[in-house]
Amino acid sequence: MVNQSNVSKKIQMRASIEWHQLVGVNEAIAPTPQNRLAVKQPPADPIPLQPSPSDHTHEVLASPKTLPRSSDQPKKSAIELAATANTLSALRRSLESFEGCTLMKTATNLVFADGQIGSKILFIGEAPGAEEDREGVPFVGPSGRLLDKMLASIELRRSDVMISNLVFWRPPGNRTPTQQEAAICMPFVERLIELVSPQILVPLGGPAAKSLLGQTQGIGRLRGKWYNFETSRTPYPIPSTPIFHPAYLLRTPMQKRTAWSDLRLIRNKLNSAQHT
Numbered sequence: 403m404v405n406q407s408n409v410s411k412k413i414q415m416r417a418s419i420e421w422h423q424l425v426g427v428n429e430a431i432a433p434t435p436q437n438r439l440a441v442k443q444p445p446a447d448p449i450p451l452q453p454s455p456s457d458h459t460h461e462v463l464a465s466p467k468t469l470p471r472s473s474d475q476p477k478k479s480a481i482e483l484a485a486t487a488n489t490l491s492a493l494r495r496s497l498e499s500f501e502g503c504t505l506m507k508t509a510t511n512l513v514f515a516d517g518q519i520g521s522k523i524l525f526i527g528e529a530p531g532a533e534e535d536r537e538g539v540p541f542v543g544p545s546g547r548l549l550d551k552m553l554a555s556i557e558l559r560r561s562d563v564m565i566s567n568l569v570f571w572r573p574p575g576n577r578t579p580t581q582q583e584a585a586i587c588m589p590f591v592e593r594l595i596e597l598v599s600p601q602i603l604v605p606l607g608g609p610a611a612k613s614l615l616g617q618t619q620g621i622g623r624l625r626g627k628w629y630n631f632e633t634s635r636t637p638y639p640i641p642s643t644p645i646f647h648p649a650y651l652l653r654t655p656m657q658k659r660t661a662w663s664d665l666r667l668i669r670n671k672l673n674s675a676q677h678t
């Protein structure tokens with residue numbers, strides 16, 4: 403005889419699984435459940451970047467305070483916090499104290515930046531994925547492994563460059579960050595670019611290219627050209643050229659040839675900068 407209560411439990415479970423999949427909860431990311439709404443304490447040693455000697459000079463941000471929120475308050479708070487950070491370590495601490503981006507409620511870790519502080523090239527991706535969220539480091543998953551190969555093709559190692567993202571927390575289910583999420587994180591991204599002050603800025607993929615370069619066209623039209631990236635605090639316009647995102651290249655290997663020619667563009671620019 404069919405047990406009606408078991409049948410209805412199964413229906414409920416199936417509906418629950420489907421709902422979780424729909425909202426992007428499609429994997430177990432930790433062995434024990436976490437209370438993601440609990441107030442987060444900063445980790446004991448929150449700064450993965452190796453500070454360079456010049457990184458010690460302007461440590462003005464002792465303990466940034468997050469402002470109360472209203473509709474445009476997160477953006478205002480982001481602008482104020484980012485502006486006061488005069489080193490990358492301080493910028494990271496500002497982000498740790500920032501509460502204005504809802505992505506942080508579902509993410510496991512803040513994913514700030516990785517690489518060499520005096521880097522000549524800064525890559526900005528879209529958003530951390532599952533592995534990045536687990537480790538708190540950008541581009542350590544499949545896209546990161548391809549990015550390493552792309553760098554190697556132009557004689558660069560991971561340690562030669564700096565890498566970060568348009569948003570600093572993983573969007574649920576790896577969805578593209580919304581325009582609002584990107585806008586809220588943008589003051590921190592801009593400050594990161596100002597502090598790194600690279601010779602070349604490389605947005606990875608359409609969302610990063612559009613947000614950073616203020617363009618509306620897709621990456622297929624934006625790639626292969628140079629743009630100037632500027633803020634009120636950049637000492638000079640930074641040459642910027644967007645390239646295909648490694649995740650797209652993993653799905654569309656036919657485009658690797660085009661990506662290779664875009665990487666040559668970057669190599670040539672670096673070479674000509676070395677000779678001036």
Ligand code: URA
Pocket residue numbers: 527528529530531534539540541542543545546567649
């Ligand atoms: N894709 C991104 O855009 N960023 C990462 O850090 C990883 C994957």
